[in-house]
Amino acid sequence: xxxxxxxxxxxxxVRADAARLVSCAAAMSxxxxxxxxxxxxDLFHVQxxxxxxxxxxxxxxxxxxxxxxxALAMLVxxxxxxxxx
Amino acid sequence: xxxDVTGGAGGTAAELDDLDRAGGAVARTGVxxxxxxxxxxxxxxxxxxxxxxxxxxxxxxxxxxxAAGRVTLIALHSLSVSGPDGAAGEAVRLAALGGSVAAxxxxxxxxxxxxxxxxxxxxxxxxxxxADALPLLATVALADVAxxxxxxxxxxxxxLVYDQPWLVDAxxxxxxxxxxxxxxxxxxxxxxxxxxxxxxxxxxxxxxxxDAVRVIxxLAALGGxxxxxxxxSGVEVGEATRPATxxxxxxxxxxxxxxxxxxxxxxxxxVRVTQVPQPDGSSAWILQLPGTQDWDPHPGxxxxxxxxxxxxxxxxxxxxxxxGTMALDDAMAAAGRSGSGDPVLLAGxxxxxxxxxxxxxxxxxxxxxxxxxxxTMGSPIAQFPIPKEVQVLSLxxxxxxxxxxxxxxxxxxxxxTTVRRDLGRGTPRGRPSAVAAxxxxxxxxTAKEVDAAVAAGGSRSLTVWSGTAAPFVGRAGTPVVxxxxxxxxxxxxxxxxx
Numbered sequence: 104x105x106x107x108x109x110x111x112x113x114x115x116x117v118r119a120d121a122a123r124l125v126s127c128a129a130a131m132s133x134x135x136x137x138x139x140x141x142x143x144x145d146l147f148h149v150q151x152x153x154x155x156x157x158x159x160x161x162x163x164x165x166x167x168x169x170x171x172x173x174a175l176a177m178l179v180x181x182x183x184x185x186x187x188x
Numbered sequence: 189x190x191x192d193v194t195g196g197a198g199g200t201a202a203e204l205d206d207l208d209r210a211g212g213a214v215a216r217t218g219v220x221x222x223x224x225x226x227x228x229x230x231x232x233x234x235x236x237x238x239x240x241x242x243x244x245x246x247x248x249x250x251x252x253x254x255a256a257g258r259v260t261l262i263a264l265h266s267l268s269v270s271g272p273d274g275a276a277g278e279a280v281r282l283a284a285l286g287g288s289v290a291a292x293x294x295x296x297x298x299x300x301x302x303x304x305x306x307x308x309x310x311x312x313x314x315x316x317x318x319a320d321a322l323p324l325l326a327t328v329a330l331a332d333v334a335x336x337x338x339x340x341x342x343x344x345x346x347x348l349v350y351d352q353p354w355l356v357d358a359x360x361x362x363x364x365x366x367x368x369x370x371x372x373x374x375x376x377x378x379x380x381x382x383x384x385x386x387x388x389x390x391x392x393x394x395x396x397x398x399d400a401v402r403v404i405x406x407l408a409a410l411g412g413x414x415x416x417x418x419x420x421s422g423v424e425v426g427e428a429t430r431p432a433t434x435x436x437x438x439x440x441x442x443x444x445x446x447x448x449x450x451x452x453x454x455x456x457x458x459v460r461v462t463q464v465p466q467p468d469g470s471s472a473w474i475l476q477l478p479g480t481q482d483w484d485p486h487p488g489x490x491x492x493x494x495x496x497x498x499x500x501x502x503x504x505x506x507x508x509x510x511x512g513t514m515a516l517d518d519a520m521a522a523a524g525r526s527g528s529g530d531p532v533l534l535a536g537x538x539x540x541x542x543x544x545x546x547x548x549x550x551x552x553x554x555x556x557x558x559x560x561x562x563x564t565m566g567s568p569i570a571q572f573p574i575p576k577e578v579q580v581l582s583l584x585x586x587x588x589x590x591x592x593x594x595x596x597x598x599x600x601x602x603x604x605t606t607v608r609r610d611l612g613r614g615t616p617r618g619r620p621s622a623v624a625a626x627x628x629x630x631x632x633x634t635a636k637e638v639d640a641a642v643a644a645g646g647s648r649s650l651t652v653w654s655g656t657a658a659p660f661v662g663r664a665g666t667p668v669v670x671x672x673x674x675x676x677x678x679x680x681x682x683x684x685x686x
Binding site for chain 1: 198202203206207209210213214217220221223224227228231234235236237239240243244246247248251254255258259261262265266268269274275278281282285288289292648
């Protein structure tokens with residue numbers, strides 16, 4: 104596998120990780136339906152919602168990392184094509 | 189609306205099960221996020237990323253610095269998104285949250301168990317003290333009877349139990365304490381109770397309410413009463429009516445209306461089997477059992493009597509249950525549905541409910557009948573090991589002493605819903621009466637309130653129960669086949685000592 108392919112594979116892995124984080128965020132949001140009616144339960148629901156939000160932000164950061172890696176792959180490709188020309 | 193719904197799909201146990209699931213889900217999410225953190229941290233060390241700057245430099249030296257800058261940025265970005273401020277930190281926070289939820293569920297359960305144990309000890313101690321005071325209480329009671337006559341004293345007792353239903357809890361919940369307390373009160377009592385316990389196979393002193401009931405039942409048997417198997421050895425069923433095509437029970441109230449009819453003492457000792465046709469060609473079956481109809485301690489040919497109550501509460505087999513089974517089997521055979529695996533709902537008022545719970549708890553009965561539901565009205569059935577896959581609905585009145593006789597709250601589980609109605613001052617008799625609070629007329633009104641609550645959709649437990657009961661009581665207007673069977677004890681034996 105050449106470097107450009109390696110970079111694209113790396114970016115695909117990072118995008119898959121971002122998708123897993125989105126799934127995790129959805130799983131945390133689904134806990135909204137847990138019937139825990141007390142002060143502790145209210146705190147749990149607040150924390151679950153916070154964790155879901157944090158995971159969505161993390162997923163966005165992972166998408167951004169994947170974009171950085173893809174941009175590097177394009178730079179490598181451009182350099183290689185320029186040399187061939 | 190005066191009904192209070194506990195247990196079932198919206199009950200505390202279901203909530204704790206929900207908490208367990210939530211804790212597990214959070215912990216699993218934490219593990220997944222930890223794996224993602226490890227994967228993201230590897231980006232900064234990826235061979236392709238680290239080789240990229242060299243490849244660019246080899247082909248385009250002018251772009252090399254830019255490429256090296258991007259690689260550094262990616263490494264830093266990777267560390268940031270996977271590290272303590274990123275996925276790794278989030279994994280730790282999720283693990284902590286999952287652990288907290290699991291600990292909370294365990295804490296709730298432990299606190300509930302500790303409270304139940306403390307209350308049980310308190311009842312035993314109180315009834316032990318009551319045993320010491322028994323001679324004084326008996327004197328007061330006799331004076332009461334002398335002053336007001338037996339009927340007046342009974343009315344006062346009826347009203348007292350209605351107004352103070354917790355007295356029944358205290359008395360039955362402390363039955364083992366009472367029996368233990370009676371033992372040391374005098375040598376003669378100690379000898380008789382010890383002898384009765386030995387005959388009942390109970391280690392003295394009794395440690396549970398069930399063992400205490402066994403000792404008391406054995407005591408009664410020594411006096412020649414309450415023992416069904418000493419007087420009768422068989423049971424037979426005969427159709428009381430031709431199978432009749434009638435409208436299907438309309439909701440829970442339709443089911444309870446059948447219980448009201450079976451309670452008619454002008455035509456006693458009947459059980460009712462109802463075949464409810466289903467859209468797929470199969471059938472659902474309802475076996476409705478009556479309440480206690482004969483209070484004579486010496487068992488007669490009507491099996492729905494006091495001796496059956498005692499046998500049921502001590503876990504013994506009864507001819508009444510055998511008769512109910514024979515009636516159901518006969519109706520299923522007549523319809524060509526024997527061994528079909530059709531669902532069966534067992535229902536009953538008072539003793540009928542205890543019989544229903546007893547049959548649902550019987551592995552032998554379940555091996556030949558697919559019991560999917562039990563509905564009881566005013567029945568003490570908390571101690572019956574009804575399998576979790578069977579949906580139970582228990583109707584109880586706050587002022588009805590009978591469902592309190594087992595001294596236990598009904599299990600709080602997702603498939604066991606208990607509905608309690610506070611009758612306030614409005615009993616069918618127009619005055620405070622524990623006897624009236626136990627009657628089927630009041631339970632018919634309670635069933636109507638349950639149907640209204642189901643229609644309103646305000647209770648998750650009732651909504652879920654209603655869904656499971658739909659094959660039996662959710663097909664209003666459909667013609668069903670209803671058959672009443674007379675159940676009679678047969679083969680009288682000579683009671684010992686006669």
